Amino acid sequence: MKRENISDAVVRRLPRYYRQLSELCAHGAERISSHALGREMGITASQIRQDFSCFGEFGQQGYGYRVKELCEEIGRILGLDKNRRLVLVGVGHLGHALLQNFPFAKCGFSVGAAFDVSPAVVGSRVNGVTVRDMREIDAYLKESPADVAVLTVPQSAAQGVADRLISLGVRGLWNFTNAELSSPEPEVIFEDIHFSDSLLTLSYRLGNA
Amino acid sequence: MKRENISDAVVRRLPRYYRQLSELCAHGAERISSHALGREMGITASQIRQDFSCFGEFGQQGYGYRVKELCEEIGRILGLDKNRRLVLVGVGHLGHALLQNFPFAKCGFSVGAAFDVSPAVVGSRVNGVTVRDMREIDAYLKESPADVAVLTVPQSAAQGVADRLISLGVRGLWNFTNAELSSPEPEVIFEDIHFSDSLLTLSYRLGNA
Numbered sequence: 164m165k166r167e168n169i170s171d172a173v174v175r176r177l178p179r180y181y182r183q184l185s186e187l188c189a190h191g192a193e194r195i196s197s198h199a200l201g202r203e204m205g206i207t208a209s210q211i212r213q214d215f216s217c218f219g220e221f222g223q224q225g226y227g228y229r230v231k232e233l234c235e236e237i238g239r240i241l242g243l244d245k246n247r248r249l250v251l252v253g254v255g256h257l258g259h260a261l262l263q264n265f266p267f268a269k270c271g272f273s274v275g276a277a278f279d280v281s282p283a284v285v286g287s288r289v290n291g292v293t294v295r296d297m298r299e300i301d302a303y304l305k306e307s308p309a310d311v312a313v314l315t316v317p318q319s320a321a322q323g324v325a326d327r328l329i330s331l332g333v334r335g336l337w338n339f340t341n342a343e344l345s346s347p348e349p350e351v352i353f354e355d356i357h358f359s360d361s362l363l364t365l366s367y368r369l370g371n372a
Numbered sequence: 373m374k375r376e377n378i379s380d381a382v383v384r385r386l387p388r389y390y391r392q393l394s395e396l397c398a399h400g401a402e403r404i405s406s407h408a409l410g411r412e413m414g415i416t417a418s419q420i421r422q423d424f425s426c427f428g429e430f431g432q433q434g435y436g437y438r439v440k441e442l443c444e445e446i447g448r449i450l451g452l453d454k455n456r457r458l459v460l461v462g463v464g465h466l467g468h469a470l471l472q473n474f475p476f477a478k479c480g481f482s483v484g485a486a487f488d489v490s491p492a493v494v495g496s497r498v499n500g501v502t503v504r505d506m507r508e509i510d511a512y513l514k515e516s517p518a519d520v521a522v523l524t525v526p527q528s529a530a531q532g533v534a535d536r537l538i539s540l541g542v543r544g545l546w547n548f549t550n551a552e553l554s555s556p557e558p559e560v561i562f563e564d565i566h567f568s569d570s571l572l573t574l575s576y577r578l579g580n581a
Contacts, residue, residue: 166580179569181572182568186552241575257469267571272575311575335574352574352577356565358474359391359474362546368383368544368563370454372559
C-alpha cells in the first residue's frame with residue numbers, strides 16, 4: 164500500500180515510535196496507553212492517536228496498544244521487512260565508523276559492498292564488507308542492484324558521485340556530505356544527516372535553558 | 373534574553389533557516405520574501421512569519437527580509453557569537469571524522485581537547501587537537517571548563533562518561549552513542565544524533581514515493 168499526503172512531521176515521528184516501542188518490548192511491556200507512551204516521548208496522547216490513525220486502526224479504547232504488535236506493525240510501515248540492499252561509498256573515517264558500528268540489519272538493510280578510490284583501503288574488509296575500487300561500481304551495481312547508497316565521500320565529490328549512483332539505478336541516497344544534492348529524477352529520495360543543525364540546536368538550548 | 377515556550381519544531385527549524393540564509397548570502401542575495409524563502413525550504417510563508425515572530429520583528433511588509441541581517445540575527449539567536457568551549461570524548465573512527473571534518477568554529481564552538489582511553493591514539497594530534505588520556509579529563513576540565521562534550525564513546529560506556537562529564541560542569545552533551553542518556557540535573561541538555569531514525573525515514577519514503 165502506498166501512502167500519500169502523510170506529513171513530514173508524522174513520518175519523522177515513526178522511527179521514534181519504533182525505537183520507543185522496541186525498548187518497551189525489550190523490557191517486557193505488553194501494553195501501553197497513548198497517555199503513557201506520550202509521557203515517555205514528550206508528545207500528547209491525542210497527537211499519538213492522530214499519527215497512528217494515518218496508518219489504520221491500532222489499539223483499543225480503554226485498553227491501549229499491544230506493544231509487540233504495534234512495534235511490528237510500525238516496523239512494516241517503515242519497510243523493515245523489505246530487506247533492501249545498500250552500498251556505502253567513501254570509506255574514510257565516517258564510512259568506516261558506519262560499517263563498523265551501525266546496525267544496518269536492524270534497520271532492514273543488508274550491506275552489499277563498500278567503495279572507495281584510495282588504494283590504501285581498497286581490498287580491505289570492514290566488519291565483513293569488502294571495500295572495492297570505485298572503478299568497479301558500475302559493473303557491481305549492474306550485477307547486484309542496490310536500493311540505497313550511503314554517501315560518505317568528501318563534499319566536493321558528492322554531487323558527481325550521486326549522479327553516477329542514480330544513473331546506475333540507486334533510488335535512495337543517505338547523504339552525510341553536508342552538500343545539498345539534487346536530481347532531475349523525481350523518484351530519487353535524498354535523506355540528509357546535517358550534523359551542524361543538531362549542534363546548533365544544542366547551542367540554542369544552552370542559551371535558553 | 374532567555375526565551376521560553378518556543379516549541380521544539382520552531383527551534384529545530386532555526387538551524388535550517390540559518391543554513392538557507394547563509395547559502396543565499398554566499399550567493400549574493402540581498403533580500404528575500406517569506407514566500408520565496410518558503411518555496412526554497414518547503415515551508416509556507418505564513419509558517420516562516422510565525423516562526424520569526426517568536427524572536428522579534430524581522431522584515432518589512434512588501435519588502436521582505438534583508439538576507440545578511442536576518443542571517444546574523446538568527447546566528448545570534450542560535451548562540452554562534454558565544455564562542456563556547458567543547459571537548460570530544462572518544463576518538464574512534466567517528467570521533468576522528470568529526471575532529472577532522474566537522475566545522476566546529478562555524479557553529480560557534482572551539483575544540484579545547486579530545487580524550488580517549490586507548491594508548492594507540494592518546495598523544496596524537498587530529499586537525500590541531502591533542503588527544504589526551506581520559507584519566508586527565510578531571511584535571512583538564514577543572515582548569516579549562518567546557519560547555520559541551522561530544523560523546524563518541526561506545527554505547528556501553530555512554531552513561532558513565534556522561535555522568536562524569538556532568539559532574540565536571542559540562543552542561544550540553546552532543547550524543548552520538550545511540551544510548552538514551554539522562555541526568556538528575558535539570559539544566560543538562562542532551563542532543564542526540566540518531567542515525568537509525570534517519571535511515572528508517574529514508575526506508576519509509578522509498579516504499580511510499
